Amino acid sequence: MGRTRMEAFSDAVIAIVITIMVLEMKVPHGTDMEALRPLLPVFLSYTLSFIYLAIYWNNHHHMLHMVDRVGGGILWANIHLLFWLSLVPFVTGWMGENHWAPLPTAVYGFVLLMAAIAYFILQLTIIRQQGPDSPLKKAVGNDWKGNVSPILYASAIALSFVHVAIAGALYILVALIWIVPDRRIESRIGR
Amino acid sequence: MGRTRMEAFSDAVIAIVITIMVLEMKVPHGTDMEALRPLLPVFLSYTLSFIYLAIYWNNHHHMLHMVDRVGGGILWANIHLLFWLSLVPFVTGWMGENHWAPLPTAVYGFVLLMAAIAYFILQLTIIRQQGPDSPLKKAVGNDWKGNVSPILYASAIALSFVHVAIAGALYILVALIWIVPDRRIESRIGR
Amino acid sequence: MGRTRMEAFSDAVIAIVITIMVLEMKVPHGTDMEALRPLLPVFLSYTLSFIYLAIYWNNHHHMLHMVDRVGGGILWANIHLLFWLSLVPFVTGWMGENHWAPLPTAVYGFVLLMAAIAYFILQLTIIRQQGPDSPLKKAVGNDWKGNVSPILYASAIALSFVHVAIAGALYILVALIWIVPDRRIESRIGR
């Protein structure tokens, strides 16, 4: 299988996930300011997930750009990642509708954590396939972002039960860390 | 990142937004003419949003056609635009279901305003990247459409609370202004 | 604008419309045979619309294949067609859920009629742009299918109020007429 097709499929899935998420935002029944207020946590979780999915789309693209040949391993590692990303609208809706209650906020973090792990597995699978001189390995380098994110997610999951604001702050922090596209890979492609 | 991929992703998102909007039109329970009447404002807002999204798809394409290299700035300015467009089904449904009540009508205008601003920011980001001889800048020219639209949106938001028909008329007016594809850019591409 | 991009956008919209239609089929609450029975008319209308959209996708492709240059006229004629196709899930759901009641069945036919007219307008716009030696005009020939379909739709709309079975039969008849891909255009492309 060519890389192009896996890329196209992944892009389509991420584009759909990022877009259908809006359907989890239920249209309010009232038409006054009171009706809008409970939408605030919904809107906040929507925005957060939108940014996360955009980051995944972007970094995923950069990573796949270094793949030449797609075998069964990479294919299924990629589908595994898409699986966790496909759950984002569900947990986003659950967390938003319940105004960031502890358990939904923790489950939201759990899905993000699993997506991060899936991303890491995909990265590892590609590096292994590329062999000792893996250009992806060189590009990724020490990968501090990839290492620190799961720790922050795990902390957020636990701290959701202390105060959800801490978890929320951690989710925003991870998004900020990643919002800068991975310049290491970018610069390597540039060469 | 190549322009092609950002184009493909944007096209996919806009195609999905324009299409899932129909899911916000709830199937009526009755089967007589009485059941159809409350659908009229829903249908009107659906049609309006459909046209708006088609205009965005079209002009967005013309604009991206002049981009050579996609950096982080353009990438995120583009995602920012897609974010506001992704909210169109939500506000369309809210405005339609509530028969163009003042607040939903104003919020509809707010999302259109934010999308217009996001479009403007994207345009500016591209022009800046292209430098002093920016072909997009020359093509856009004085950009009276881009300048007048936010003013009309802002007016519509305020006037929603006077009479929603005025706001509705303004939304239709902006759509009519834009429905003609941007011939300036088109002619420039032609050369 | 190149033909390719309008094709890609149209394909995406039709693919989404044909797929989200399933979301209008509400999951039944019961788990016995009784729960399945009311699904029969829903399933029938779903199948019918699926076939219609597949026909549109196919013929639309054949037609666009003969377009070289996309101007504003063709662009908006195409969006007009997509608009009516985008309403198919809505009327399919309404007709199915109400077990083919007269009014929903007639409205279903109305949307099909408008889509057929939109298709005809698109065809005419392309032929006009191609000028006197229009290859599409030669390929389409006398276009008996295009002429007879609107008449059958209009009859079905009226006859929905006599007996919905007649309307249903006419909808199936039109689908059968079109299910054979347009060999005239196909053979012309082959040359």
Place this chain on the structure above:
Amino acid sequence: MGRTRMEAFSDAVIAIVITIMVLEMKVPHGTDMEALRPLLPVFLSYTLSFIYLAIYWNNHHHMLHMVDRVGGGILWANIHLLFWLSLVPFVTGWMGENHWAPLPTAVYGFVLLMAAIAYFILQLTIIRQQGPDSPLKKAVGNDWKGNVSPILYASAIALSFVHVAIAGALYILVALIWIVPDRRIESRIGR
């Protein structure tokens, strides 16, 4: 019609089906562990269907890769397959929400069975069109997977009414059989 376009349309439909399936997972109202428990069967059926659709996407691609010319036969055989795949979100939701009750579990198997038959018909149509030296025929070989799957599905349908766990085990078994990409075709493409 070129193979590329049918491939693109099929990919889009499968990507949408696999992604909108999440919308059938209704966001729970509660926010405690009790609210999560009834989601387990929903999540299980979601995961199973996700894997099935990924398998179809993958094998479908491998098969289409051997097609040169797409005639009406292949076109409609392909749409027939997409039709059954499009029903997967519906039966997944029905089975999951009703905690794998016998009838929904059997109907789930029925849709899988019909998809398998549709896949087989598509394969046969391609082989027939390719003639006596069909490369697909050689690649498929004795096709034990294709032969054993319908038998397992049919057994699962019947055994749903004995115990749904048996049906569930059979569905998982078929998924495991197919999860390995079809190496026969792959190796043949490699040559």
